[in-house]
Amino acid sequence: MPEKLIDLLRHGEAEGGSRFRGRADDMLTRHGWAQLQAAVAEAPPWGHIISSPAKRCALFARNLAEARNIPYTQEACLWEMDFGDWEGLTAAEIAATDAGRLSAFWRDPPNHPPPGGESFQRFQRRVLDGWNRIIGHPARHLLLITHGGPIRLILAEVLGMPVQNLMRLEVPHASLSRLRISTDETGFSHCSLAGHNLNPMNRCSNPSS
Secondary structure (H helix, E strand, O other): OOOEEEEEEEOOOEOOOOOOOOOOOOOEOHHHHHHHHHHHOOOOOOOEEEEOOOHHHHHHHHHHHHHHOOOEEEOHHHOOOOOHHHOOOOHHHHHHHHHHHHHHHHHOOOOOOOOOOOOHHHHHHHHHHHHHHHHOOOOOEEEEEEOHHHHHHHHHHHHOOOHHHHHHOOOOOOOEEEEEEEEOOOOOEEEEEEEOOOOOOOOOOOOOO
């Protein structure tokens, strides 16, 4: 049976520096755009591109789709987590007033979500329900341009990893991960991680931005 590939690409550096940026809709910096260009420069052709509606994902995705004549759509399920009261703040700013809560979030995000934001359970359900729909897309090779949170959730799902350990997965700006979906003669499908952090320009950055 033919294999299917799904590439997960995190957006590049955004204006305003490293901060909790879920629904805050900042644009990419010049460097962030260059990071994404490097990530896709030598990639094989995709059959379809799907992105988060956030500008830091969608503008590059649309540009890439038009340049390479690839169909493009947006999926709201690929938005980053809504960080509520922490939106737009740096980790240092949060730590200055609520260090204990921030530390608990890094250690165990499902049980210590940001105050006033999206519950982890709702975030997880939104992303994984969307992921299960996307898997059924007819294209044999998909590119998803999204955020650190959704990428971590998808990778954890594929790897059978406890969601309490999400922050152990490094997903820098413009990180490119590749998933391979194989179907055997009985119709059983298996998804595996074929590559992670494939962009040579990657530098570790705050996972919340």
